[in-house]
Amino acid sequence: MRREDEECDEEVQVRRNKKSIAVAMMCQPIEEQPQWGSFIAGRSYKPRNKAMSHANLMNNYFNPNSVYTEEDFRRRFRMRHHFFERLLRDVQQVNSYFRQKLDRAGRPGFSPHQKVTIALRMMAYGSPADSMDETHGMPESTCLDTIQKFCDTIVQVHKDEYLCEPNQEDLNRLLRKAEDHGFPGMIGSLDCMHWDWKNCLTGWQEGFSGRSRKPTVVLEEVASYDT
Structure with a gap:
């Protein structure tokens, strides 16, 4: 009889321990996974050749004897080439984000031409951010940051001239x-x-x-x- 009581007490204790562990796990704060940027377990790394993407972009539109003509540039960028160069110069002067930097691996990051091009393409065509990864090799999170910073910078640079009431x-x-x-x-x-x-x-x-x-x-x- 005593042995049965001891076994019963042990079973009750085991149940109590399991319940205590479950309650403790429920009360622990859940560590939120970052939505963008940081490494998340289970997400595969995608090697992107930023230098090659930049070289292709320059060869297509900006280098002498480029693949596409000035008419192609105006139709696809919704502006003339000289106006693009003006925007590129303005955003680099005001916002350091649009200057090329080294990434965490010590390699050159996305170029100013790539960042401004992607921001304009997303606005001109209404393209989703993840489509830029396929065509220009820029991750979705970086595309979203780029277009937001581009719009904020353009407003900062040109608001006094273009966003003011006429006198x-x-x-x-x-x-x-x-x-x-x-x-x-x-x-x-x-x-x-x-x-x-x-x-x-x-x-x-x-x-x-x-x-x-x-x-x-x-x-x-x-x-x-x-x-």
Whole structure:
């Protein structure tokens, strides 16, 4: 009888120990895995040849006798070559992120041309960040950082000139220019376009669909003659 009681006490103690261990594990803080950047167990390392990607980009668009013409550059970058060079120079002067640095392995990181190109391509084509990894060899997390830093830097550099309200001198200049073209009293022209909204919520698609039967967003802009 005593032996049965001892076995029963041992079984109760084992159950208590298991319960204590489970409660302790539940109460321990869970270490959050970083979403981007740091190494995570189970995630494979992807070797990327940044130097080769940079050389291909330069050979395609920026070197003398490049593969693609100036017309190709303007269509794909949505701007002329000299304007790209101006943006490249401005962002490097203001934000050190766009200057080439060494990575943790001591090798050259992504070049300024690569970073600005990827930011412009994502905006011009609406390309997702992970597609840049396949075409330009830049990880998704780096692409997202790049486009955010690019937009913040452009606003910082050009807000005083392009994001300010027009003063009286500007209005007089625009009125004179419009009058010379036969439009007295006009300071700008209105234009609009329908932009396909491919990520429109299902419940909203009917309200945003017109004759094309696809959800679209109407973008309107008032522009002066020099923009």
